[in-house]
Amino acid sequence: MRIAVLGGGPAGLYAAYLLKRRHPEDAVILLEQNAADATFGFGVVFSDRAMDFLRADDPETADAVTARMETWQDITLVHRNEAIAIDGVGFSAIGRLDLLMLLQRRAQAVGVELRYLTPLASLDVLDDFDLVIGADGVNSLVRRSHEGDFGTSLSYLDNKFAWFGTPKRFETLTQTFVESEHGTFNAHHYRYSPEMSTFIVECDRQSWLRAGFDRLGPEESRALCERIFAEALGGEPLVANKSLWRNFPWLWSERWSHGNRVLIGDAVRTAHFSIGSGTRLALEDAIALSGALTEHRADLPAALAAYEAARRPIVEKLVRASKTSAAWYDRFPEHMRLAPYDFAYSYITRSGRVDDERLRAMAPGFMARFEASRSRENAA
Numbered sequence: 001m002r003i004a005v006l007g008g009g010p011a012g013l014y015a016a017y018l019l020k021r022r023h024p025e026d027a028v029i030l031l032e033q034n035a036a037d038a039t040f041g042f043g044v045v046f047s048d049r050a051m052d053f054l055r056a057d058d059p060e061t062a063d064a065v066t067a068r069m070e071t072w073q074d075i076t077l078v079h080r081n082e083a084i085a086i087d088g089v090g091f092s093a094i095g096r097l098d099l100l101m102l103l104q105r106r107a108q109a110v111g112v113e114l115r116y117l118t119p120l121a122s123l124d125v126l127d128d129f130d131l132v133i134g135a136d137g138v139n140s141l142v143r144r145s146h147e148g149d150f151g152t153s154l155s156y157l158d159n160k161f162a163w164f165g166t167p168k169r170f171e172t173l174t175q176t177f178v179e180s181e182h183g184t185f186n187a188h189h190y191r192y193s194p195e196m197s198t199f200i201v202e203c204d205r206q207s208w209l210r211a212g213f214d215r216l217g218p219e220e221s222r223a224l225c226e227r228i229f230a231e232a233l234g235g236e237p238l239v240a241n242k243s244l245w246r247n248f249p250w251l252w253s254e255r256w257s258h259g260n261r262v263l264i265g266d267a268v269r270t271a272h273f274s275i276g277s278g279t280r281l282a283l284e285d286a287i288a289l290s291g292a293l294t295e296h297r298a299d300l301p302a303a304l305a306a307y308e309a310a311r312r313p314i315v316e317k318l319v320r321a322s323k324t325s326a327a328w329y330d331r332f333p334e335h336m337r338l339a340p341y342d343f344a345y346s347y348i349t350r351s352g353r354v355d356d357e358r359l360r361a362m363a364p365g366f367m368a369r370f371e372a373s374r375s376r377e378n379a380a
Contacts, residue, residue, distance in 0.1 A: 001026045004129040008032030011265030011282035012135030013103035016112045018290035028112045033119035039097040040242045042165035043192020045276040046092045069094045070191050078176040082340040088362040091173045093192040132261045140267035151254030156247040161202040164243050168236035176232040183207025184333040201225045257304035272322035321351045341373040
């Protein structure tokens with residue numbers, strides 16, 4: 001079988017690696033428009049136990065990734081200058097470029113042909129391939145070439161966000177909420193290496209307009225974000241890398257394959273970054289697709305149908321959770337009227353999947369402090 005994989009992100013690299021590892025006789029070629037060492041963004045985050053799914057299928061890769069990760073067991077929320085720790089909510093993070101380089105080495109080791117700096121204007125040049133995998137992200141050429149056939153829909157959240165880095169080290173994944181003269185702002189920040197952290201700035205549209213971000217250039221925008229979050233940054237700068245203001249895209253495809261074209265990762269759907277599952281979903285897609293292609297080796301339509309059937313229920317559940325989470329962030333200026341502990345409780349229960357009983361089990365320290373604050377408020 002001749003397989004072309006479009007996209008050199010985690011989804012494409014891991015799918016190419018798994019397919020070539022399982023079937024060395026196949027020709028697996030990965031095509032990426034950017035250079036091998038180019039990356040946009042900084043670190044990627046995985047929720048607690050996120051490596052378990054990988055370890056079950058591919059312990060060598062799991063060990064290699066885990067060795068490069070920063071890990072922590074708490075979330076910290078900063079509201080009205082009060083830092084509130086929520087215990088028992090572990091995360092891990094790794095530099096995006098580190099992850100890409102690691103996956104590149106694994107793909108090369110099994111014989112995947114990696115073609116970087118190879119932009120495609122049309123899929124016509126891939127007509128002689130038996131299978132074309134679209135792992136080329138939200139702006140996927142594979143999907144856009146057959147948009148109606150995939151049944152794709154696209155809409156955008158109203159909030160604005162920009163992705164920065166900083167040399168400031170944060171000990172936990174932290175959410176810092178700030179009221180300024182321009183309005184309300186939030187930063188999602190976490191370390192992904194001993195020396196660097198991701199720093200995502202988010203705000204409602206009205207605050208974004210009042211601050212003049214619609215008129216500021218990239219450097220002016222970065223400098224203003226530094227001033228808004230000066231206390232959180234502790235004198236450290238923000239680092240830009242294509243750090244443009246964006247609206248989060250809700251992308252969904254009703255069908256995940258068309259003919260011999262199939263989509264994985266953000267090419268098929270998006271999940272909001274606030275639940276830390278985007279890269280995990282992409283890697284799980286790669287595992288499921290390679291497994292289906294192995295099980296139905298002689299029947300490509302059956303393999304692609306099996307891949308979608310296995311993944312769709314899991315993905316639908318996570319996307320629903322991410323939409324609920326995103327809706328909370330879409331209204332975070334309203335939530336900021338709450339007292340700090342009530343605000344933190346609203347945050348941690350935002351997905352609807354965590355009730356008081358589960359919170360007492362997973363975050364006993366936070367729940368004890370939250371219930372004590374409630375008792376003090378009732379007594380007053």
